[in-house]
Amino acid sequence: MYGMKQSAVLVQKWSISLMTVLISVGVTLLATLSVCLQELVSTPSVLMRPKAPIAGKRIFMERIPFIWKRLNFNQKVTMRNLFRYKKRFWMSVIGIAGCTALIMLGFGVKSSVSNIIPSQYVEVYKYDALIKLNSNVEDTKKIENKIKRLDGVHNLTSAMRQNITVLGNSADYYSTMFVYDNADEIKNFINFKDYKTKKKIILNDEGVVISQKLAELLDVKKGENITFTLNNTKYSAKVADIVEHYVNHQVYMSKTFYENLTGMKSSASILYVDMNTKKSNIKALKNYLDHQNIGSMERLTATLDEFQQRMSSLNIIVAILSGCAALLCFIVLYNLTNINIGERKGEIATIKVLGFRRKEYCDYIFRENIILSLIGASIGMFFGYFLHRFVVLTVEMESMLFIRTMPLYIYLIAFGMTVGFTIIINLAMRHILDQVNMVESLKSIE
Structure with a gap:
């Protein structure tokens, strides 16, 4: 869908790769340097001693008796530990939020692009075939x-189609103008909906109806004027309404408005056909058009199938982004959980000695991961919304409007996958807790 020169891609490839490597190495070195500077200010005697656990503090939730009194002992300890290790808290939340945002981006981009097809060719276009009439008709x-008497044809209407150039402040936009004869008939073949309210638009003779993307590029609103050239002549027309539309720039006007504006008579050049799309009916209509030398036919389903095949490559993008998000979540949670267990071996050994069962001491550690995952996933959905919108608006083409919203199921998928990754990590780390030696861990100097 995008025109890209091979030479330009090759030239940019090495520069982008080099920049990526430099940024990655730079960030790693910066993190390492900050940790080294923080640790090496201590004296050797302090560094040689085991690091004492961070002291616990009262948390804000304890000041809310209504909630705090209803928590059991394990839940209170979990809440205190969450805010006791603040760095780990923020690292976990940021990592998990990034995971959720990436999953939303992958599924959201696919939804935004692939849903153009049903939105344009099912919801907006209601006809089944478009007949282009020859100039000699x-x-x-x-x-x-x-044509109405042919088998399978239910209804049809005529319109005039011409190419125009709409003039903008910074650029001109190639558009297609449609002049319809009857407002009541054309509504049966094209669904005119307001791009904001999604309400039906009442067509009239007071101005033109333009597509949403064209209105955004021109920065015009309902009631303002647009200027376009037709046959090297400039015309100015009032925008009566802005219609929901996704593919190409369209300008609709009534026959009466066109003739009053240009002083020329309109003549039909296309026919919208509503029909039963059985192969026999399609073949009969094509044979009639060819035999009478009337024109050519475009089937809406053929255009729909072709576009859907082109969109199938988006599955690769979804797989890559979801895979990267899964790896990010696994790496962040695995490392942080491993560090968490390593720093709290004495604490874990103590609760084992006190008689905590396997489920209890596993929950003691892993309950924190679940809560962090829920917090991170919630924040990630917030940032995922803006990340998706930024990407869609950035890659959106001049002549095409992508779907800029995400359905609810994508939020649920991203949230569910993130929490699912966390549960898998918790299950995988249980054996490490089982291996904590109570005697050896309690020998450490506190």
């Missing part, structure tokens, strides 16, 4: 009546 009404 004169009596369109006679042709319409003959």
